Amino acid sequence: MHQPETQPRFSTWYPYRVYPYQRQSFTGDEPARVVIVGAGPIGMATALDLARFGVPSLIIESERQVSHGSRAICLTRRSMEILQMIGCHQPFMDKGLGWNLGRSFYRGKEVFQMQLPDSDENRFPPILNIQQQYIEQYLIEAIEANPLTRIQWGSSVTGIRQDQEVATLSIDTAEGDYDLAADWVIAADGGRSTIRKLMKLRMEGKAYSGNFVIADIQADIDLPTERRCYFDPEWNPGNNVLVHREPDGIWRLDFRLPDGETPEQALEKQVLTQRINSILQMIGQRVKWSLDWATVYSASTKTLPDFVHDRVLFVGDAAHLLPIFGVRGANTGFQDSNNLAWKLAAVIHGGSDKKLLYSYSSERVQAAREICDEGGKSTRFMTPPTAGYRRLRDAVLSLSLSQDFVKNLMHWRTSRPHTYANSSLNATDDGGEAFTAGPAIGEVAHSHRLADNDFLLDYLQGALTLLVFATEANGPVFEMQSSFPLRRIVVNRNGSPVPGADLVIRDRNDELSQAYGAEVGTVYLIRPDQHVCGRWKHVAAESLQAAINRAVCAEEF
Amino acid sequence: MSQLGLSQQDIESIYDALAEAIDEVGEKKEPLLLAKLVLLLANRLGDQRAVMEALAIAGKDL
C-alpha cells in the first residue's frame, strides 16, 4: 500500500499544502484516455497544453505535495512563452525575478560579464528566477481551474503493460492497488522514472563524477538579481561557487565539493554552516541566515534514444537527464511538452497519421543530444572531471585576468529554443534562401512588439498559423484546407479588414514586415508550437497545401 | 609538420627562455604555465589544424 508523506515538508518560507487522495476515473466520453504519470512541472505543462487542443487527461502523482526544495529556479524566456501558450504566465511574472546579467569572478576580480540578449521586442526577460514550489503551485492552480485536467494525488505507478489496443498501468494507493487502462501514457515521472525502468529502457550518455551542494538560505543579502560565479575561492580551492537570487528573500548557493568528500559529510551541519559563512564573507555579506533546504547533486548528460514507445511517450527528466549548468532541466522539458501536445491532440482527434508522434521523438531527441553536447562542455569547465580538464580550466582562469580571447571558453551558454532545421514536418520546397531576415525554417517565430503590451507571439496560439503579408484576400492562403485548426493572420499597413482573415495585424511602419524579411505575398507557415515549418516570398496554392498537409502528417497525404 | 618558421637564432633563444621559465615557476606550476602558453600561442596562430597537428606530434614518442 502506497503511503506518501502526509506531513507538510519543512521549509522556512514555503507553506506546503497536502492535497487529498481521491480516486478518479474516465467517463467514457473522452476522445481518448490519456494518463500522465507525474505531476512535476513537465507532466502538468503537458496536461494544460493538451487541454488547449480539447484533449482531457488524468495525472497520476505519487506524492501529495509539491517539489521538495526549490530545485529548478531559472526559467528561460522560451519557457515563459510556453507558459503563456498554456495560459498561466501571469503569476510567474508577478512572483519571479527577471535578469539578464551573468558575472564571473576570479581572485577577487571580475573577469567576465555576460549580458543575455534582450530587447523590447520581447514580452519576457531572458531568465526569470522562481522556485520550483511556485512553478508547480501555479500549474496546479491552472489545472484545478481547467475542466479538462485533473490530478490524482498519492498514487504511485508500479507496473505497466501494453498491447496493440491499450496500455494498462498498475497503480498503488493508500486504499490498495488497481489497474487503469489508457490509450496513451505520458511518462513524466522524472529523473528516476519508474516507467523507464519497468520498460527496461536505457539512456545513452554520461554521468559526471563531481558532486556539488545546492543550499537555499533565507537572508537579507543586498545584491541585485544576476548570476554570480566565483571561481577558485580561497575557502574552496580549485572549485567554484554560484550565487542566485530567488523570490521571497531566498538565495541559492551552489558549490562543488572537494574531491573524495561524501554527500553525507558535505551536508553535515557544522561543515555546511562553516562553508555558507565562508561564501557570505566572500561576497561581502556577513548577514544572519537560516537554512531552508540543502542537497547534493551531480551532473549527467543522458537521453533516451527514442521518446515514443507505442502508446507510451516520454517527456522531461524521464526522457533525459541534463546538467543544471545552463539551466537545462526544466527548460528543456517544457519544450518537450509543447512539442508533443499538439501532435498527440492531432492524432487523437483524427486526421493526422501516427507518424506525427515520431517527429516528436526525432525532433526532441536531437535537441536533447545537442544539449548533452553543450551541457557537457559547460560541465567539464564548471566541474572538471579529470586532471587534464582541470589543468585547462585553470589555464583559462589564469589567462582570463589579462586575455580576452579565453572568455568564450568560460561557457555561459544557456538553454535556448531548438531549431528543427531538418524536421520531416518542414516544407520540402521552402523558399528560405530568398530571405535576408526573419526566422528560418525550424526556428521559433521571432518575438516582435506590435504595440504596448502587444506582441506577435500573443497571436500564434492554439493553431497552425498562416502569417501572410497581404493587402487583400486574393492569395492562395485563403483557399487552404486543414484537418488541424488553421488560422490566417494577415499583416498589412493600415490594418484594414480582409475577408477570410481570422485576424489582421496593423504594421504601420512596416517594422514587422522588415523583421520578417517580407514583401506583399510573403507567407510563413507556423506550427502550433510556434516553430516555422515553411516560408515563401511567393507561394503557389499546391505548394502551400502540401506544406500544411506535411506539417500535420495529414492522413490522406 | 612543415618547415621551420623561425631562424636558428630565434628558436635557440626560445629554447633557453622556455627552460628558464619552467625552472622559475617550479615543478608544481609548470603544467599550468605550459597549458597557458599553448592556449596563447594557439590563439596567435589562428589555425586549428596546425595546432591539432602539432598536438599529435607532441604526443608521439613520449
Ligand SMILES: Cc1cc2nc3c(=O)[nH]c(=O)nc-3n(C[C@H](O)[C@H](O)[C@H](O)COP(=O)(O)OP(=O)(O)OC[C@H]3O[C@@H](n4cnc5c(N)ncnc54)[C@H](O)[C@@H]3O)c2cc1C
Ligand atoms: C535535487 C535537485 C536539484 C535540482 N536543481 C535544479 C536546478 O538548479 N536547475 C534546473 O534547471 N534543474 C534542477 N533540477 C532539475 C529539475 O528539477 C527537473 O529538470 C524538473 O523538475 C523536471 O521536471 P519533470 O516534471 O520532468 O520531473 P519531476 O519534477 O521530477 O517530476 C516527476 C514527478 O513524478 C512523480 N513520480 C515519480 N515516480 C512516480 C510513479 N511511479 N508514480 C507516480 N508518480 C511518480 C514524482 O513524485 C514527481 O512529482 C534539480 C533536480 C533535483 C532532483
